[in-house]
Amino acid sequence: MPENFAGELNQDVRTQMVDLLNKNLANTVALTLAVKQAHWNLKGRGFIGVHELLDQAADRLREGADLMAERAVILGGFARGTLEVAAKEAKVEAYPVEMSEIEKHVEELKSRYIFVGGELRKAIEEAGDAGDEDTADLFTEVSRTIDKDAWFIGANS
Template identity: 30%
Template sequence: MSTQKTVRQQADTVEENRLRIEREKAEQIVDALNSELSNSYVLYHQLKKHHWVVEGAEFRDLHIFFEEAYEHVEEGADIIAERAQALGGVPVSGPSNLEDRATVEFEGEDVYDIRTMMDNDLEMYGDIIESMRGSIELADNLGDYATAEILREILVTVEEDAHHFEHYLEDETLVLEEATH
């Protein structure tokens, strides 16, 4: 471990940026981005948990599905963190800070039946979708159209994944009919 103790930038601060977004505006946007980043990691860990514990007849398909979903969330989180840094901020990163900053709540350590877990995921997706829409509106209103566009692109993936959860939670559409002779 390095013995260097020089802090280059304190957490929860925003420095001037070369993107020419005024510091006061950048502070608001970085705060929103850090909330989105925190929400992303709460969802990521919940999906990862579900990937680990899923059981049953559809185990393989759901195991793969959860993996794809948490990979999408992680990709979006990385983009969000890099944007916060580009605006002069410090991306939130510590586990306790992520939990404190998140506006969504982890379902807990217990293992539930697959429908309950997926219902919990879909509920969190909905909360994140609403939050991202608010952050997009904030960025647009503050003239940071690039951040708004970045979040829009991430939102498309989030909404697509949420829609796939809806499909998994639908009632069965294939019905075996009793043959009449």
């Protein structure tokens, strides 16, 4: 592993956290791509508001992904955030690519946001149990944003 900047954590914990961060990074990359897929293809009443909301939500997902990726590197690992890794490792259900109705996109996205939020809450607990409160706090920050955007998106149904 490359140099780490969280010296108080032992190697086993750092390795465990890097794996956990990359697992959640893959889910976040997959969710980001799902949000953009919806953003590009949705049609219907309320289009512009939902279209703009999804663009902002994708930006917030990228910010969360960036936090997780940088933390993996801080811990001495590598961020694994490529499309190929996300396609292989993400547990988020594949997003339908031939759909345009806003209501369907809202339901599809809401369910994926809820799933990713649940995975992040599991990661909060795992990081806390491992003694890495900084990583647990990072997951908490990202999960709050995910939950808020799930609520914003779901309010359109």
